[in-house]
Amino acid sequence: MQGFHIPAAPPLYTNTFLLISDAGHAVVIDPAAEVHSYDEILKQHNATLTTILCTHGHYDHVGSAAALKAEWNAALYCEKADLAGDRMYPLSAADCGYTEGEQIAVDELRFTAWHTPGHTPGSVVLLCGEHLFCGDTLFAGSIGRTDLEGGSSAQMADSLRKLAQLPIPRETQVLPGHGEFSTFGAELDDNYYIRSALRGGNDIF
Known part of the structure; x- marks a missing residue:
């Protein structure tokens, strides 16, 4: 597997990711960068985009989803609750949503999805090996707001x-939708909001 971090344009600098399997099949996670940013890497590595995984439907995470799907005939995943087709949630359709705990397989890549509403109704996190793609659930x-x-x-x-109790190794990389990367163990130990939630607080602000 080869992995690429592709930040989207300012001012939001959304973190987006492109993973290429050993067989040359690619997955884009949160396609917010310009289409050519993905196409250039795909061409360089003779890879084919087969799957687009959206952690949620906000405009700053799905900006290139429709164009990439049309260009590559890729399967687009996004939860129905985030498919409003308006300014905040621009997607109006997707091929699939996520089943809790399901594995989405692209060759050796295995993405396990868990629902994590709060930032949006359809937010999910995706675990692939030692990488946890969190969207705007966890920074x-x-x-996320x-x-x-x-x-x-x-x-x-x-x-x-729920996230704190999932069987995720502490050394797993936390790859959020914005900002710097972390580890799952560091967030369990030091993230104020997780610690507050675990103490039983329902209003974490």
Whole structure:
């Protein structure tokens, strides 16, 4: 497997990722960068984009999803709850949503999905090997906003409690939708919002 971190344009600098399997099949996670940013890497590595995984449907995470799907005929995953087709949630359709705990396989790549509503109703996190793609559920030392349309502080607290109890090794890399990377163990130990949720708080702000 080869992995690439492709930050989207300022001012949001959304973290997006491109993974290429040993057989040359590619997965884009949160396609927010320009289409050519992905196409150039795919061409360089003679890879074919087969799968697009959206951790949630906000505009700053799905900007290239429709164009990439059309160009490559790739399968697009996004939860139905985040398919409003409006300014905040621009996607109106996807091929698939996520089943709790399901594995999405692309050759040797295995993505396990868990629902983590709070930032949006359809937020998920995706574990692939030693990499946890968190979208805007979990940041290094923080969490995503819950005061936007569809957000819920109480749901976020529930999601953080669930996330903390999942069988994820402490050394797993936390790859959030914005900001710096971390490890799962560091977030369990030092993230104020996770610690507050584990103490039973439902209003984590």
